[in-house]
Amino acid sequence: xxxxxxxxxxxxxxxxxxxxxxxLDTAADLKRTKQAHIPHATHKGKSIALLFExxxxxxxxxxxxxxxxxxxxxxxxxxxxxxFGKKESTEDTARVLGRMFDGIEFRGFAHQTVKDxxxxxxxxxxxxxxxxxxxxxxLADFLTIIEHTGKLKGSKLVFVGxxxxxxxxxxxxxxxxxxxxxxxxxxxxxxxxxxLIEKAKQxxxxxxxxxxxxxxxxxxxxxxxxLYTDVWMSxxxxxxxxDRIEKLRNYQVNMDVVRATHNPNVKFxxxxxxxxxxxxxxxxxxxxxxxxxEMEVTDEVFRSPHSIVFDQSExxxxxxxxxxxxxx
Ligand code: CP
Ligand code: NVA
Numbered sequence: 001x002x003x004x005x006x007x008x009x010x011x012x013x014x015x016x017x018x019x020x021x022x023x024l025d026t027a028a029d030l031k032r033t034k035q036a037h038i039p040h041a042t043h044k045g046k047s048i049a050l051l052f053e054x055x056x057x058x059x060x061x062x063x064x065x066x067x068x069x070x071x072x073x074x075x076x077x078x079x080x081x082x083x084f085g086k087k088e089s090t091e092d093t094a095r096v097l098g099r100m101f102d103g104i105e106f107r108g109f110a111h112q113t114v115k116d117x118x119x120x121x122x123x124x125x126x127x128x129x130x131x132x133x134x135x136x137x138x139l140a141d142f143l144t145i146i147e148h149t150g151k152l153k154g155s156k157l158v159f160v161g162x163x164x165x166x167x168x169x170x171x172x173x174x175x176x177x178x179x180x181x182x183x184x185x186x187x188x189x190x191x192x193x194x195x196l197i198e199k200a201k202q203x204x205x206x207x208x209x210x211x212x213x214x215x216x217x218x219x220x221x222x223x224x225x226x227l228y229t230d231v232w233m234s235x236x237x238x239x240x241x242x243d244r245i246e247k248l249r250n251y252q253v254n255m256d257v258v259r260a261t262h263n264p265n266v267k268f269x270x271x272x273x274x275x276x277x278x279x280x281x282x283x284x285x286x287x288x289x290x291x292x293x294e295m296e297v298t299d300e301v302f303r304s305p306h307s308i309v310f311d312q313s314e315x316x317x318x319x320x321x322x323x324x325x326x327x328x
Contacts, residue, residue: 004326008118008125011133012173013320017207020177027143027322034069041071043328046102047258051084054235058095058272059128059136060317063105066321095121103328109236122328131236134166136176137271139319143314145226153179160223161296163213165189167230167271175210176203184213185220187247207279217251223316224261228269229296245290253297258306268307276302
């Protein structure tokens with residue numbers, strides 16, 4: 001069996017298909033254990049730091065609750081609450097945190113930061129989202145697909161929307177490793193980086209998966225097992241609102257798109273948070289400025305039986321727990 005102890009988790013690129021499968025199987029085991037109310041504080045005496053430059057609901061809560069379940073002490077270090085960045089470099093911060101903590105979660109902007117934390121801290125570092133990647137999300141997504149469709153390999157997963165998105169980048173790597181047919185429906189101006197597409201296509205050749213990118217939304221979704229979307233403006237892109245709405249308004253997951261899959265059992269996933277109504281500050285702003293009451297997904301699809309987004313969000317807990325349990 002693979003031993004993941006001491007390993008960081010920066011992107012899925014660093015993990016073999018067998019190691020990804022081990023993480024998913026361990027998450028499923030830990031989920032059953034929790035549901036059976038069986039205590040599993042297997043990592044008592046460990047401490048971890050949760051370093052956040054960007055906001056979070058799911059990732060932060062998953063790390064905190066998973067840590068508590070495993071008997072780990074978690075310390076949340078939010079933006080502006082430490083010397084990090086303003087008065088102290090990433091390297092020095094990493095060296096200090098590595099002396100006190102057994103592991104570090106980082107969410108922020110530059111992907112280089114999470115790499116530097118891993119290089120200089122000497123302890124496992126888990127990427128809780130950067131501008132480029134969101135690998136812990138994909139573990140939850142894959143567990144959810146397996147639970148609801150019975151399989152992952154050979155599935156057709158179609159991402160609709162911002163093809164340059166961090167979640168999509170990580171889904172592409174994960175799909176390429178695990179033999180999934182991954183299709184991105186996105187405007188030509190929002191394609192993923194060419195180098196990443198090339199690497200993913202090479203990996204897919206070994207796994208039996210495939211990677212396709214197209215601007216033809218309705219053709220892309222035909223035969224899909226799973227539809228996936230994410231916000232049109234990721235954290236840090238709020239100033240690009242008008243441009244992104246212009247580019248992406250024809251890439252909304254609505255019932256026409258669901259019907260175009262020709263799969264009555266198609267599942268809908270979204271990493272969340274989602275703009276499916278006007279019950280948020282940004283949702284209302286977009287409605288007032290652009291007359292759009294819903295963005296990447298309609299309320300109808302979001303609340304439909306196709307949607308398994310809250311099962312998906314719960315699985316953040318079980319998969320992040322598996323990641324910590326195996327790497328600490
Ligand atoms: N999906 C996800 O990462 O959610 P948060 O931004 O709430 O952590
Ligand atoms: N692409 C989104 C994901 C949020 C979980 C963002 O970066 O804001």
